[in-house]
Amino acid sequence: MNELDNLKEAFGKKKKEIVIYTSLHINEENKTIAEQVYDGKESKFCIYASNQEETITYSDEINEGVIYKPHFGEEIRKKAILLPTKPEEYGTDEELDKEIKDFINEWLDVPPDVLQFAVWNIKRSWVYERFHTLNYLRALGDTGQGKSRFLDTLGYIHYKPIATSGASTAAPVFRxxxxxxxxxxxxxxxxxxxxxxxxIIKIINQGYEKGRYVMRCDKEKKNRVNFFDPFCPKILATRKAFEDKAVESRCITQVMVGTYRRDINWNLNDRFWEQTQTLRNKLLMWRFRNYFKIDPDKKIDLDLDELEPRVQQIVASFISLFGDNEKQLQQFKKFILNYQGELIEERRDSFAGMVVNGIHKLIEIGKEDISAKDIIEEEQITNKKGHLISSRGLSSTLKSLGFGKTKQKRSDGNNKRCIPLNPKHLIHLFKRYAYDVTVVTVVTEQRKIKEEAVQGESGGNRMHRYNRYTDTHNSKDITKNILEIINHLSNKLDTIPIENILQTTQKAHIPNEKVEEAIEYLKREGLIYEPRCGFLKKL
Structure with missing residues (x-):
């Protein structure tokens, strides 16, 4: 028995009509959408059906055994929420996109890539219920740099915009x-x-994914628990980054730097409000025509395997909007790669990034037994007084980076507590912070040599294995050694950056021109190929 049947049964005993107030009613079976519209005087449902042909009707209520009626409240009259007045014809998708871009350009100064992303974000908001996760659009900057204009221009043509501020308390925002x-x-x-x-942070943090309800006890009935659904599009403006890293990572951020343009009106006049109303009406028609066409599970190969999981979530909720448009797919690919690059740069500039950098440097110089003190000294991590912090100051950061419990070791004649260096974990970590992963190979080789030496194996033969990476320039067969390096890196990477090979060979003092000659020979022999500029792959 579904929720509707339960309502009918509960109310049926008392022979009362079941009335549900809502701004939206979707009938998946009949493929109809009823949206609340408001003409400045009264609210009603605009009902769109497209089973055979496109039809639009209006009604004060919908009766499907349960009666659905439009919401009422002063937020409509005071325009705290802005609704369409009616659906309007928009022409083609390209014509609608151009009209949105022209409007944004008239009132806001943003770079072309941000302008294009704003169009995608606006259109996605009008069908957001079709997706499982959403990112947030955020303007970041000091006072007077255009954050509020960013919110007004983009926000008021998103789906059913609800304007509020950080001064609002949580309870009304939930409701x-x-x-x-x-x-x-x-x-x-x-x-x-x-x-x-x-x-408020919970609303933002939980509201990015469908089904993450926030529970609150009813103030009047203590035994009743109310469930609030915070899942919806959000546009934010802040003067600084969020301290909560989970919230920060869910924001697509535009840093506002003001404008030198003189053609932008300083005030939002009647023309602005008329334009936003017209665009909301046209976007309502776009929603009607595209809601059931959107396939959130549609697979489109963008060759973006290197994207992080959270960025992959963003990709999934956008590409179904323009999956058949090759030009927009390539624009989106470029945008999302730049976005991931910015994420990595911010990550490297963080305190955790400093710790990872210290670990990478120590491994790069051949250090196998690394303690928190080693990292602190390498990176010169100090407190507010300028003194080096204690080892305990890194405990929580190392734990958050995935390092396990430290172990007591004898190293360089001293006992110290060393962090465990798991090669797979290090490769994953260094990739995440965009550091060269080939240093892990050197450490692994050194570890193998030590283990084999302890087991009594011949040091001469084992040192020859290490010399593949350190003394290759003395070998008569450089090509063979380059191929071995490529084979080793292929176990960890699908496509190998040529830069990674050069970094490894430079440590062994192999001239770059010799490496390039070897790579060209291997390509001619059909052992490797270059799938894209700067990358190699084994055949």
Whole structure:
């Protein structure tokens, strides 16, 4: 028995009509969508059907055994939420995209790639229920740099925009999202540490994924638990990055730097509000025509295997919007690769990034037994007084980076607690922070040599294995040694950056021109090929 049947049974005993107030009703079986519209005087449902041919009707209610009626409240009258007045014809997708871009350009100064992404984000918001996860659009910058204009221009043409600010308390924000399921536009979202701020952060943090309800006890009935659904598009403006890294990682950020353009109107006049209303009406028609066409599970090969899981989530919720448009796919690919690059750069600049850099440097110089103290000294990590921090100061960071419990070891004549260096973990970590992973190969080789030496194996033969990487320039068969390096890296990487090979051979003092000659020979022999510029792959 489904929820609707339960309602009918519960209310049927009392012979009362079941009335549900909502701004949206979708009938998946009949492929109809009913959206609440407001003409400035009254609200009603605009009902779109497309089984045989496209039809649009209006009604004050929908009766399907349960009666659905449009919401009412002062938020409509005071325009705290902005609804379409009616669906309007928009022409082709290309014509709609151009109209959106022209509008944004008239009122806001952003780079072309951000402009294009804004169009995708706007259109996705009008069909967001079709997706499982959403990222957030965020304007970051100091006072007077255009953050509020960013929110106004983009936000008011998103799906059912709900304007609020960081000064709002959590309770009404929970309820307004749960009631309207529109786009939350939050200005001044820089929260001071407080219980209220933490609740707002939960809305942002939990609301990126479908099905992550926030539970709250009913104030009047203590035994009743209320479930609020925070899943919806969100556009934020902040003066600084979020301290909560989970929230920060879910934001596509545009740093606002003001504008030198003189053709942008300083005030939002009547023309602005008329344009936003027209675009909301046209986007409503676009929603009607595309809602059931969107396939969130559609597989499109963009050759983006190196993307991180969280970035892959972003890709999945966008490419179904323009999967048949090769030009937009390539624009999106370029944008998303730049975005991942920015994420990695921010990660490297963080405190954890400093720790990873220290570990990488120590491994690079051949150090196998690494303690927290070694990392602190290598990176010169100091406290506010300028003194080196204690080893305990790295404990939580090392744990968050995935390192296990330290072990007591004898190294360089001293006893010290060393972090475990698992090669697979190190490769994953260095990839995540965009460091050369081939240093792990050197450490692994050194470890094997030591283990074999302990077992009594011949040192001369084992040192020859190490010399493949250190003394290759003395060998008569450089090509063979280059192929061995490629074979080794192929166990960890699908496509091998030529830069990684050069970094390995440079440590062994092999001239770059000899390496390039060997690579060209291997390509001619059909042992390797270059799938794209700067990368190699085994055949």
């Amino acid at each position: 307004i999202i749960d009631k309207w399921h529109g786009t939350l536009i939050m200005d001044e979202a820089d929260f001071q540490k407080s219980d209220e701020a933490q609740d």
